[in-house]
Amino acid sequence: MKVFAPLFFLLSLLSPSFSALAQKDLSYYLPTNVIYDQNIPTPKSVIGHEVGEWHVTHDKLVLYMRVLAAASDRVSIEDIGITHEGRTQVMLTITHPNNQAGIEKIRTDHVWLTYPNESDKFDIKKMPAVVSMGFSIHGNESSGSNAALLVAYYMAAAQGPEIETALRNTVILLDPSLNPDGLNRFSNWANIHKSKNINPDPNDREYSEVWPGARTNHYWFDLNRDWLPVQQPESQNRVAKYHLWKPNVFTDHHEMGTNATFFFQPGVPARTHPLTPKENQELTEKIGQFHAEALDNIGSLYFTKEGYDDFYYGKGSTFPDINGGVGILFEQGSSRGHAQESDNGILEFPFTIKNQFTAALSTWKASVDMREELLEYQRDFYKRVLRDADNDDVKAYIFKAEKDPARSYHLADILDQQEVDFYRPSRKLKFNNEEYTPENSYIIPLKQRNYKLIKGMFEKRTSFEDSLFYDISGWSYPLAFDLEYSELSSRDYGRNQLGDKVMKPEFPKGSVIGGQSAYAYVFEWNGYYAPRAANRLLEKGIRIKVATSPFGNGEKVKFDYGAIMVPVSNQSLSEREIYLEMQTIANTDGINVHALQSGLTDGVSLGSNSFINVDKPEIALVVESGSSADAGEVWHLLDTRMDMRVTKLPGDRLGSSVISRYNTIVITGGVDLSESGMENLKQWIRNGGTLIASNSSATAWAARNKLTQLKFVDVEQYTGEKITYDQISNFQRGQSIPGGVYMSELELSHPMAYGYYNKELPTMRRGNLMIEASEDKFSNPGKYTEEPLLSGWINKPNLEALKGTSTIRVSAFGRGRIVSLVDDPNFRAFWHGTNKLMMNAIFFGRIVNSSAAK
Numbered sequence: 001m002k003v004f005a006p007l008f009f010l011l012s013l014l015s016p017s018f019s020a021l022a023q024k025d026l027s028y029y030l031p032t033n034v035i036y037d038q039n040i041p042t043p044k045s046v047i048g049h050e051v052g053e054w055h056v057t058h059d060k061l062v063l064y065m066r067v068l069a070a071a072s073d074r075v076s077i078e079d080i081g082i083t084h085e086g087r088t089q090v091m092l093t094i095t096h097p098n099n100q101a102g103i104e105k106i107r108t109d110h111v112w113l114t115y116p117n118e119s120d121k122f123d124i125k126k127m128p129a130v131v132s133m134g135f136s137i138h139g140n141e142s143s144g145s146n147a148a149l150l151v152a153y154y155m156a157a158a159q160g161p162e163i164e165t166a167l168r169n170t171v172i173l174l175d176p177s178l179n180p181d182g183l184n185r186f187s188n189w190a191n192i193h194k195s196k197n198i199n200p201d202p203n204d205r206e207y208s209e210v211w212p213g214a215r216t217n218h219y220w221f222d223l224n225r226d227w228l229p230v231q232q233p234e235s236q237n238r239v240a241k242y243h244l245w246k247p248n249v250f251t252d253h254h255e256m257g258t259n260a261t262f263f264f265q266p267g268v269p270a271r272t273h274p275l276t277p278k279e280n281q282e283l284t285e286k287i288g289q290f291h292a293e294a295l296d297n298i299g300s301l302y303f304t305k306e307g308y309d310d311f312y313y314g315k316g317s318t319f320p321d322i323n324g325g326v327g328i329l330f331e332q333g334s335s336r337g338h339a340q341e342s343d344n345g346i347l348e349f350p351f352t353i354k355n356q357f358t359a360a361l362s363t364w365k366a367s368v369d370m371r372e373e374l375l376e377y378q379r380d381f382y383k384r385v386l387r388d389a390d391n392d393d394v395k396a397y398i399f400k401a402e403k404d405p406a407r408s409y410h411l412a413d414i415l416d417q418q419e420v421d422f423y424r425p426s427r428k429l430k431f432n433n434e435e436y437t438p439e440n441s442y443i444i445p446l447k448q449r450n451y452k453l454i455k456g457m458f459e460k461r462t463s464f465e466d467s468l469f470y471d472i473s474g475w476s477y478p479l480a481f482d483l484e485y486s487e488l489s490s491r492d493y494g495r496n497q498l499g500d501k502v503m504k505p506e507f508p509k510g511s512v513i514g515g516q517s518a519y520a521y522v523f524e525w526n527g528y529y530a531p532r533a534a535n536r537l538l539e540k541g542i543r544i545k546v547a548t549s550p551f552g553n554g555e556k557v558k559f560d561y562g563a564i565m566v567p568v569s570n571q572s573l574s575e576r577e578i579y580l581e582m583q584t585i586a587n588t589d590g591i592n593v594h595a596l597q598s599g600l601t602d603g604v605s606l607g608s609n610s611f612i613n614v615d616k617p618e619i620a621l622v623v624e625s626g627s628s629a630d631a632g633e634v635w636h637l638l639d640t641r642m643d644m645r646v647t648k649l650p651g652d653r654l655g656s657s658v659i660s661r662y663n664t665i666v667i668t669g670g671v672d673l674s675e676s677g678m679e680n681l682k683q684w685i686r687n688g689g690t691l692i693a694s695n696s697s698a699t700a701w702a703a704r705n706k707l708t709q710l711k712f713v714d715v716e717q718y719t720g721e722k723i724t725y726d727q728i729s730n731f732q733r734g735q736s737i738p739g740g741v742y743m744s745e746l747e748l749s750h751p752m753a754y755g756y757y758n759k760e761l762p763t764m765r766r767g768n769l770m771i772e773a774s775e776d777k778f779s780n781p782g783k784y785t786e787e788p789l790l791s792g793w794i795n796k797p798n799l800e801a802l803k804g805t806s807t808i809r810v811s812a813f814g815r816g817r818i819v820s821l822v823d824d825p826n827f828r829a830f831w832h833g834t835n836k837l838m839m840n841a842i843f844f845g846r847i848v849n850s851s852a853a854k
Contacts, residue, residue: 024350025050029150029357031158040157041067043149051149052350054194055142055187055338058180062090064149065176072156073097074167081237084218087180089237094155094174096167099128106171107245113379114246114324114449116386124375131367132173132247133360134238134316137224137254139182139214142190143332143349144253147356148176154361166368173245178316179216179223179234186214190337198339200346202258206337212628219640220632221829224252225312225471227319228457229830230417242323243419248374249287250327251363252316253356255334259343261301262355263308263331264291265317270466271309275452275459276321277384279377281310283326287366294362300355301344312471313456314828322452324381326374330359382449389447395493397458398431399478399485400441403757405508406528406590407832411481412442412505414830418457421448426499431486438499443488445498460741460791467793468730472739472766474792479741479762482833510586514595516579518568520606522553522594525562525755528832529589531839532642534564537581538616541572545611546754546844552602557594562754562844565611617644617842620662625651626669630695633826634666637835655680659689664842666692670701678705686814690845692821694838696769699820707818708811709854713770715801739766740792743785744807750781750852751844752808752819755836762790763807763834764827768798771806771822778852782808782837808837810845812853819845 026042029051043051046067047060069077074094081089099106110130113119133151135144152174155167177183186209193206212220217234226235242250256263266272266284288304295302308329310318317329333342335349367374389395401407415422422444429436436443446454457477464473478485486492512521523530525546537544547563566582568575582593599606619638623631631648638644647662655677659665665684673681685691685707693702703710717735744763746753753759761782773780783806789799811818819841825834 141255474740517595685816
């Protein structure tokens with residue numbers, strides 16, 4: 001048997017030269033001074049083509065991994081979940097056969113290193129490092145998943161003493177496709193447009209995916225922003241496995257623009273989140289030296305410490321940094337097909353795969369050579385967090401949603417998925433004029449092993465070392481969920497306040513209070529799922545009305561603006577059937593329903609004109625325009641949470657008669673319509689339609705096309721007199737709001753605010769579009785406060801300009817309405833606090849009084 005080279009991961013044996021557009025076989029990718037086990041199937045023998053000849057489809061990728069696991073005693077495979085489209089997520093565990101035999105003990109011993117009071121009992125000198133490798137979380141960045149074929153084959157088939165040593169000293173967790181639905185969508189696109197004579201002309205259709213592209217999952221979500229909020233099933237499945245193992249190193253294989261080269265972390269040092277220990281970045285840089293050497297040896301250009309950052313913990317390369325590991329981002333210049341012209345010559349798909357493969361192997365070598373250092377860092381990380389918790393002025397967080405337990409439940413569910421310990425209070429507690437009870441509240445002590453993770457979710461931060469961010473700069477979860485919460489200091493907090501530990505949060509159950517009624521039922525609009533309940537009734541043909549004034553039932557129960565009244569008489573369902581529907585609402589939607597026996601109430605009577613009929617929403621969501629992510633958020637909210645049908649309508653159909661079947665159209669970006677097409681849309685609104693412009697770009701589009709008369713705020717920015725030429729790009733980026741949390745204020749009597757019981761509403765804002773407030777206060781159902789900044793970075797000119805500007809405007813247009821939601825109310829599916837703004841626009845936008853719609 002041939003002896004394995006001393007530095008088997010450096011890949012000096014791979015030639016940097018290649019013949020343009022010639023097909024590559026395994027010898028192009030693999031180290032040649034290594035003997036490979038002939039009993040291990042090659043990728044081609046299973047998938048039917050050489051790696052890089054075609055873009056591998058997800059079914060073939062998984063098939064190969066299953067065949068490989070069956071053939072090799074180094075490899076095991078498990079199904080870890082199912083995607084929205086029913087594709088199986090798999091994970092390979094690759095290690096020495098002796099380790100495979102005792103893999104569960106290896107896993108549990110490794111996880112014990114994250115328990116500070118137990119970790120010293122384990123001898124890290126005898127423990128393998130755990131390395132997790134994740135490929136192509138963006139489906140159209142497919143060189144990663146195609147490289148996963150080679151990584152898995154190499155680790156299973158390569159022979160030699162150093163391979164044996166590496167296998168004994170590491171456990172590799174390999175996820176060949178972090179986004180199966182997106183990967184399959186892209187592979188189909190690239191493959192159906194491949195020519196026999198590969199054409200690298202960037203104008204060829206192969207390199208220009210149609211909207212929505214394949215970066216995202218089924219509902220068009222960027223899964224690489226979902227590691228912390230875990231709103232998508234793909235994320236929930238992989239994060240569960242992450243916590244089950246707590247890897248020392250996680251690699252995240254991406255692609256970037258075609259004219260770029262190859263990037264590996266660390267990113268810009270000043271853009272690292274302060275909660276990340278400096279030792280983490282030192283380890284990242286040390287591992288980076290292995291990447292540099294390996295890429296040098298194959299002649300690949302690369303860069304590091306530029307462009308990218310380690311700030312937002314919702315990304316795969318940053319999430320490990322608050323979990324005791326080291327996250328590493330790889331970005332490969334993308335061929336976006338099979339070969340494409342670039343500033344660096346013709347960029348072939350096989351070459352992009354080769355770089356990803358090289359980086360995976362250099363990570364493996366680094367993890368072997370740094371094994372004890374990585375394990376020691378992990379153990380020390382969790383020991384330090386207890387000291388950090390002791391030094392923190394905040395000792396615990398307590399939260400609730402007094403009138404909407406579903407929202408607090410959903411945050412508790414995220415905490416549970418992230419392995420955070422939390423409790424019910426042991427007794428009634430009062431902080432900042434809020435009363436917290438064991439029945440309605442949760443309390444999180446900070447002194448626990450996941451202290452950093454909790455801080456990363458709950459803290460508010462407004463001071464930063466750098467003003468540039470690759471992603472958002474603020475994301476505090478209790479603000480995102482619009483919860484009542486308090487930060488408890490040592491003076492406020494004691495361990496005796498902790499009641500029962502919550503092992504698994506339970507969705508709240510409502511009840512039908514008062515039993516069966518022959519007259520009417522009422523439920524508040526406060527509940528997160530009240531729109532789902534209302535829509536269910538409308539779907540069944542049950543008439544419902546919304547209260548535009550508060551009232552009471554004579555039993556000290558007060559109903560607020562937006563309460564839904566369901567009369568029993570003159571309905572298509574019987575009295576008993578309606579009662580059963582009320583029970584369904586209580587059980588399914590977590591809402592209390594009140595049975596009323598008389599129309600004579602405190603305040604307006606049930607037959608008053610203050611109760612307005614609610615129409616069944618017939619919704620069209622405009623697609624093929626603007627950001628697919630923004631449209632996907634609306635689709636996801638309506639389809640998966642509210643169980644509401646929504647038609648995904650191509651933008652060019654706004655100019656046709658088909659829109660007459662809808663009473664609500666949601667738009668998340670601009671649409672290029674002809675003059676007659678725009679007139680068609682305007683006439684639809686005049687006839688009584690509701691157009692919802694959801695986010696700043698849609699708001700601006702509506703104003704440019706004279707659908708609204710909104711006035712934009714002109715912000716006088718810094719001049720940049722002291723900057724140098726090479727700083728122009730960063731200076732311009734610094735004038736934009738990167739994404740943070742800002743306090744807005746609602747007019748609670750307005751239909752757009754129905755269901756809210758606190759006038760202050762934390763809002764996620766990105767971008768610089770600002771709307772001047774109307775002089776009529778009722779035309780401003782939402783606007784920013786005079787001290788809006790809660791968490792995130794913003795420069796002074798933007799902050800001053802933002803004060804008092806509108807967040808919501810409703811404009812009359814004939815008998816119709818245009819609802820402008822300046823900020824995205826559905827941000828990444830976890831901003832539960834503002835979702836109700838979208839639902840109010842859908843259900844109540846059309847009832848806004850014309851005098852308040854300007």
